[in-house]
Amino acid sequence: xxxxxxxxxxxxxxxxxxxxxxxxxxxxxxxxxxxxxxxxxxxxxxxxxxxxxxxxxxxxxxxxxxxxxxxxxxxxxxxxxxxxxxxxxxxxxxxxxxxxxxxxxxxxxxxxxxxxxxxxxxxxxxxxxxxxxxxxxxxxxxxxxxxxx
Amino acid sequence: xxxxxxxxxxxxxxxxxxxxxxxxxxxxxxxxxxxxxxxxxxxxxxxxxxxxxxxxxxxxxxxxxxxxxxxxxxxxxxxxxxxxxxxxxxxxxxxxxxxxxxxxxxxxxxxxxxxxxxxxxxxxxxxxxxxxxxxxxxxxxxxxxxxxx
Numbered sequence: 191x192x193x194x195x196x197x198x199x200x201x202x203x204x205x206x207x208x209x210x211x212x213x214x215x216x217x218x219x220x221x222x223x224x225x226x227x228x229x230x231x232x233x234x235x236x237x238x239x240x241x242x243x244x245x246x247x248x249x250x251x252x253x254x255x256x257x258x259x260x261x262x263x264x265x266x267x268x269x270x271x272x273x274x275x276x277x278x279x280x281x282x283x284x285x286x287x288x289x290x291x292x293x294x295x296x297x298x299x300x301x302x303x304x305x306x307x308x309x310x311x312x313x314x315x316x317x318x319x320x321x322x323x324x325x326x327x328x329x330x331x332x333x334x335x336x337x338x339x
Numbered sequence: 340x341x342x343x344x345x346x347x348x349x350x351x352x353x354x355x356x357x358x359x360x361x362x363x364x365x366x367x368x369x370x371x372x373x374x375x376x377x378x379x380x381x382x383x384x385x386x387x388x389x390x391x392x393x394x395x396x397x398x399x400x401x402x403x404x405x406x407x408x409x410x411x412x413x414x415x416x417x418x419x420x421x422x423x424x425x426x427x428x429x430x431x432x433x434x435x436x437x438x439x440x441x442x443x444x445x446x447x448x449x450x451x452x453x454x455x456x457x458x459x460x461x462x463x464x465x466x467x468x469x470x471x472x473x474x475x476x477x478x479x480x481x482x483x484x485x486x487x488x
Contacts, residue, residue, distance in 0.1 A: 316447070318382075
């Protein structure tokens with residue numbers, strides 16, 4: 191799976207969130223650059239760096255299998271030739287949640303992608319709990335990407 | 340001040356943290372790109388976007404004047420021709436803190452800089468509380484920057 195090629199940063203982001211929702215460790219790690227400078231911050235967690243720490247953290251998070259549905263919204267993207275930065279809101283809905291159950295906190299994530307010889311790969315995922323300001327949760331349309339040349 | 344030119348992303352980052360420590364709003368806003376796609380997430384806060392929201396948030400944070408000393412450490416940098424990404428730990432020390440007082444939580448920040456016609460400018464600052472893993476707080480030397488060509 192690590193040979194998977196993503197032609198655009200958005201392809202890599204789509205694969206990232208599919209892997210996250212499915213709790214698919216190999217698909218998740220196929221999104222990340224094979225680089226010791228990768229950085230991952232899970233909500234409330236420490237900064238993790240390098241393949242080993244990042245893989246271990248996802249393996250631990252995925253151990254229980256898929257627990258939640260995920261909706262990604264309100265994307266802001268800034269794209270260069272070699273690097274692309276996406277800011278998104280992540281809204282999780284726990285499986286088996288009943289009406290009236292408290293919803294998990296919305297998450298704001300900054301995702302950075304690098305164009306490598308093997309296509310676009312994730313190099314930074316920084317996620318933290320954040321109230322959503324001035325936007326209906328999980329409903330805002332994706333913004334038009336801004337492309338830099 | 341908004342005409343200030345930063346020749347490198349590191350120059351912009353140095354100015355960002357100097358402005359943050361001094362609570363200097365004009366110096367802070369001189370670091371940010373004049374762009375509606377800028378994104379700022381303060382620890383535990385919502386995602387702010389655009390000049391108005393970002394300026395208002397710093398004005399509010401700076402209203403009380405300088406309250407803390409700040410040490411930035413453990414920098415990981417990924418630099419391209421047009422975009423640069425820096426991950427750092429921020430350690431605040433409150434003015435007047437006595438030995439034994441609880442220290443403010445360490446902050447992990449992802450900072451993204453864009454090369455503009457007016458030099459390097461900040462376009463993303465995402466900060467969140469995070470325990471520091473495997474590193475003595477505020478003591479790790481800066482890593483060697485990684486340059487992409």
